[in-house]
Every structure is written in structure tokens, then in C-alpha cells.
Amino acid sequence: MKKEFNLHEIEEICYEIRKIICLYFEDEDIFNDYNDEFKDEKRLRLDNRYTITYLSNGEKLTYMVKKNCLAHLLGINTDYLINNKNFTSKNSYDTLKEFASNPYKIYTLNKSGKIDLNKVISPFVNTKIENFIKNVMINLDNTVFVCKFDKSKSYASGEDFQDFNYMIVQNDNDRYYVLLLRKDDNDKYLPISNQAFDSYEELTGKMFNILQNQEITMLSSIKVFSNGLLLFQRGIANDLRLNKSLMLKHISDELGCVPNILNNYIYSLNIISNNRTNNSYSSDLIKKIAYVISKKEPINYEKLGVRKDNIQPELIDLIDSYNDSLFKSADLSDDYNKLYNEKEALLKRLEESLKTIDELNSRISELNKNYVDLDKKDKDMQERISEKLEEINLILRG
Numbered sequence: 001m002k003k004e005f006n007l008h009e010i011e012e013i014c015y016e017i018r019k020i021i022c023l024y025f026e027d028e029d030i031f032n033d034y035n036d037e038f039k040d041e042k043r044l045r046l047d048n049r050y051t052i053t054y055l056s057n058g059e060k061l062t063y064m065v066k067k068n069c070l071a072h073l074l075g076i077n078t079d080y081l082i083n084n085k086n087f088t089s090k091n092s093y094d095t096l097k098e099f100a101s102n103p104y105k106i107y108t109l110n111k112s113g114k115i116d117l118n119k120v121i122s123p124f125v126n127t128k129i130e131n132f133i134k135n136v137m138i139n140l141d142n143t144v145f146v147c148k149f150d151k152s153k154s155y156a157s158g159e160d161f162q163d164f165n166y167m168i169v170q171n172d173n174d175r176y177y178v179l180l181l182r183k184d185d186n187d188k189y190l191p192i193s194n195q196a197f198d199s200y201e202e203l204t205g206k207m208f209n210i211l212q213n214q215e216i217t218m219l220s221s222i223k224v225f226s227n228g229l230l231l232f233q234r235g236i237a238n239d240l241r242l243n244k245s246l247m248l249k250h251i252s253d254e255l256g257c258v259p260n261i262l263n264n265y266i267y268s269l270n271i272i273s274n275n276r277t278n279n280s281y282s283s284d285l286i287k288k289i290a291y292v293i294s295k296k297e298p299i300n301y302e303k304l305g306v307r308k309d310n311i312q313p314e315l316i317d318l319i320d321s322y323n324d325s326l327f328k329s330a331d332l333s334d335d336y337n338k339l340y341n342e343k344e345a346l347l348k349r350l351e352e353s354l355k356t357i358d359e360l361n362s363r364i365s366e367l368n369k370n371y372v373d374l375d376k377k378d379k380d381m382q383e384r385i386s387e388k389l390e391e392i393n394l395i396l397r398g
Helices: 008-023 067-074 077-082 092-101 103-111 127-136 200-211 236-254 262-269 277-294 311-328 336-397
Strands: 050-055 060-063 144-149 166-172 175-183 189-197 215-217 219-224 229-235
Touching: 008 067, 008 092, 008 103, 008 127, 050 144, 060 092, 060 189, 067 092, 067 127, 077 092, 092 166, 092 236, 127 166, 127 175, 144 236, 175 200, 189 200, 200 236, 215 236, 215 277
Parallel strands: none
Antiparallel strands: 050 060, 050 219, 144 166, 144 215, 166 175, 175 189, 219 229
């Protein structure tokens, strides 16, 4: 069913879009007809900024918001408008400005049927506008988890599904903000979706099929640059590190995700940076594990040169979770850790069986030796009996 847009509603949407454009993407109020209506507001040029995010799985992302991403993030379909002869702009950002600058024109074009606003304005446009800044301004403390998305492991499908590389989920006052990122040709990660949910239950209900079997990790630190200069950098506070790790474990258990917080383990265990001799063994082991992970290969305890029962429990959890992440997919029911443990159990049973066979062979050898001894004694006895019988016969004949 088509929605009917009234002039007041269009004016409100255009006002909020103009505000975002002027405060976050321009140095001044470019909409002259509005007499610099945002002149007293603080400006922050998002398109001149980029953020380097360091993840607890050891990866680093360079994230930025470009002007041509804005319309889609706000729920405005500028592709439709670009292909309409009533609009002169030929790129998404300029078309968005043209759209926002004259709400009455938009109203009359829609009323006359020259454009269809149901094809232009998302049903969630107000929510997207309201949540835009909360979502794109990544807050280290508010970040709940980051999902590294692998489409081959996903059950998600349908018209509404968007292919992406990373999902960043933040929580502020029990409202959950979801930002989807996709890598461009310059290895920069750009936002492609701006969503929000009113509860954790709503978030997990909507995202279950997407998150299931996926790798999730934490945001460890960020660096924010503007015009190439470092504005600030922050690392996760120590008191939040453990809480976020526990939350990650809870989410992974509930949604069937695979947690990967290699760098967080390294930091928490204080292995790499600690030069005490009693940590040198673990330090070398961590380096070996990190090397195998970087090659996307399964971690094998034998190739690491260690026995599983000699490794710290935290590292065993890390290895098991990583191996599971390689083998979990929509068409593979058994995970690597389960298969590995089954193999270890079979090897143990084989070793026990071989040991039993050796014991039985030893007993057989002993019995054979006893048999040989008895046989010799029996032959000796037979010979002695024969000799005695011969003596008796001689006496009787004499």
C-alpha cells in the first residue's frame, strides 16, 4: 500500500537532511534560502575524517564516510531521482542536496505523479536520520561486538539481504545501532547500511540468520584522523575488557558465532610484552599460533610441538574457537574441534589396544616358555622311566 506524503512531513525530512549536510559535510550553510539556519551549531566534517579501528582478532580496518554514501544511509534513493528529468544533478550527494533544498518542489512533483516518493523515501527514513550520527561516529566504549562476515557460512538470503564485510554493533541506553561496512577498491571500508533496534532481543531476532556461524570479535582501539592529522586515539579500558569478553562469549553461545579475540588474549595474559623467562615458552607459542592464523590454516597441536594438556586453558579455548571458525559452514555439521577430539579419542583407544596386545603377547611368550620347559621335563621323565623299565626287565630276565 502506497504512503501519502503531506507537505509538512516532506518539509521535516528535508530540514533534517539539510542539517546533517551542513553540520557534517560542508563548512557553511550552503542552503542560502534558509539564512544560515545552522550557524550556531558546531560543525564536524565527516568526509575529511577517517578512523583506523584495531580489532581483537588482529585485523585493522580503515573506515570513512564519503559524501556519496550519505543519501543511502539516510534512506533516500537518489538513483531514482538521477534518472528523473526533473532533477539536474548527476551524482548522489548533489542530488540529495537538490532534493533537500526545495521540499515544496518535491511535494508538487509527487502530487502530480512526476515522481513517486514511495520509490524515493525509505519507510525507515526518520529512524535512519535520527540514528545516523550515533551509528557513523563509532564509540569505542559503546561497541558491543564486530562481526567479520563470510557469506559462504551464512543462512541469510532474500531481497533485503545486503552483502557486506563487517558489522559494527553499538549499544547506547539499551538501543542497539548496527552499521554495515563494505570494502571499496582502495581497501577503505565504507558504510552501506544504518540501522537501529530498540532491544537486544529485537537485534538478535533480526540478525540471527546473518550472524549464525560468523566470526565475531571486539574493538580494541581506534585512531581518528582529520585532513591527515591525528585527532585522538583510544584503547579499550581494562575494566571493560573482561566485561566485553564475557559478553562476546554470551553472544557467541546464543547465536552460534565463533569468538576470535587473539590480541585480547595476548594483552590479558601479558605474554608478548613480558620478558620474564617463565613466559618465554608461552610467548613463542603465541607467535606460532598467530603465524598459523595469519595463513588461515588449522592449528595442529603436534605441529606446534606441544601437548594439549600442557597449554594454558585460555589458549586452548582460543585454538578450539579458531579451528571451529574455519570449518563451520551452512553445509558442514561437525566442527574441527569435535573431529579433532574424536581423532584424539580414537588414537588413545588405539594406543590402549596396542598396549593390551603387547601385554598379551608378553604373556603368550611366557606361557610358551613355560610350555617348552614342561615339555623338556616331560621328555626327561620319559627317558628316566624308560631307563628304569629297562633295568627292571634285565632283573626279571636274570
